[in-house]
Amino acid sequence: MRGTVTMAETYAPALEQTAGRIFWAAVAYYNLITIGADASNAFAEAPPPIAPVLKALQGHPESPRLWAQLIHQIIISLDFVPCEHEPCLYHKKTSGKEPILFLRQVDDFAVAANTKKEALQVIKDINSQMTIEVKQLGILTRFNGVDVEQSRDSIMLYTKTYIEQLIERHSWLQEDKNENVFPIPIQADHKYIRKIEEAILLEDKELKQVESEYGFKYRQAIGELIYPMVSCRPDISFAVIKMAQYSAQPARFHFEVVRNIYFFLKQTI
Numbered sequence: 001m002r003g004t005v006t007m008a009e010t011y012a013p014a015l016e017q018t019a020g021r022i023f024w025a026a027v028a029y030y031n032l033i034t035i036g037a038d039a040s041n042a043f044a045e046a047p048p049p050i051a052p053v054l055k056a057l058q059g060h061p062e063s064p065r066l067w068a069q070l071i072h073q074i075i076i077s078l079d080f081v082p083c084e085h086e087p088c089l090y091h092k093k094t095s096g097k098e099p100i101l102f103l104r105q106v107d108d109f110a111v112a113a114n115t116k117k118e119a120l121q122v123i124k125d126i127n128s129q130m131t132i133e134v135k136q137l138g139i140l141t142r143f144n145g146v147d148v149e150q151s152r153d154s155i156m157l158y159t160k161t162y163i164e165q166l167i168e169r170h171s172w173l174q175e176d177k178n179e180n181v182f183p184i185p186i187q188a189d190h191k192y193i194r195k196i197e198e199a200i201l202l203e204d205k206e207l208k209q210v211e212s213e214y215g216f217k218y219r220q221a222i223g224e225l226i227y228p229m230v231s232c233r234p235d236i237s238f239a240v241i242k243m244a245q246y247s248a249q250p251a252r253f254h255f256e257v258v259r260n261i262y263f264f265l266k267q268t269i
Contacts, residue, residue, distance in 0.1 A: 163269045
C-alpha cells in the first residue's frame with residue numbers, strides 16, 4: 001500500500017504480434033469479414049481502485065488491469081473462449097462451420113464473423129453491458145498500427161501508414177536519394193558485414209554530434225524499425241537485428257546503415 005492507493009497488481013495483458021497474425025490467418029482461412037470498434041472511455045467503465053471514487057481513473061496505475069478484467073468478463077459472458085496462450089484473442093462456436101473471432105488491444109476491438117450482421121451483433125451485445133456505447137468503426141482498414149485490406153479472396157497486411165508517418169517525421173527521409181532498381185535493406189556480403197563489425201565506436205560527445213548530423217537518435221531509430229519488422233516486414237529482420245546489436249554504442253557507419261534501412265522501407269512502401 002502507498003497511502004490509500006494500492007500499488008500492487010497492475011498487469012494487464014496486451015496484444016502480441018503472434019496473436020494478431022493468428023487472428024488474421026484465421027480470418028483468411030474461414031473467409032470472414034472483420035469490423036472494428038473502439039471503447040472511447042474504457043477506463044471510466046471499470047470499477048474503482050479506491051473506495052471514494054465511483055469509477056477507475058485515467059492515469060491510475062491500476063486502471064488498465066481493472067478495465068482488462070471488466071472487458072474480459074463481458075466478452076466471456078457472450079460465450080467467447082480466450083485462447084490459452086493469447087488472452088487477447090477469443091473464439092466462439094456458432095451453428096455454422098465458421099467461428100466468430102474477437103481480438104482486443106486495450107480499448108480497440110476487431111470482430112470477425114461470416115457476415116457483417118453477426119459481427120455487429122457482438123458489438124451490440126457488448127454495448128448492452130456498457131455505460132457509454134462502444135463506437136462501431138465499420139469494416140476494418142487499420143488495427144494496432146497495421147493497415148488491413150480485406151476482400152472475400154484475401155487479407156493483406158502492410159505498414160504503409162506507419163512508414164508514411166516516419167517519412168513525415170524525419171525530414172531527411174523526404175530528400176531525394178538515388179533509388180536502387182532492386183532495393184535491399186542491407187548488403188549481405190562478408191566485406192560489408194565485416195565493415196559493420198569493425199567500425200570504430202563513438203564516444204558520448206561524438207555520438208551527440210553524429211546524431212545531430214544524421215537527424216535521428218540511434219536507439220530511437222532502431223525502435224521505430226522494430227515495429228514494422230515484427231508486424232509484417234520480416235524482410236528487414238536481419239538488418240534491424242544486426243544493427244540493434246550496437247544500440248549501446250554505435251559507430252558513424254552504423255548510422256549510415258540504419259539510414260539505408262529507412263530508405264529501403266520508403267522505396268518498398
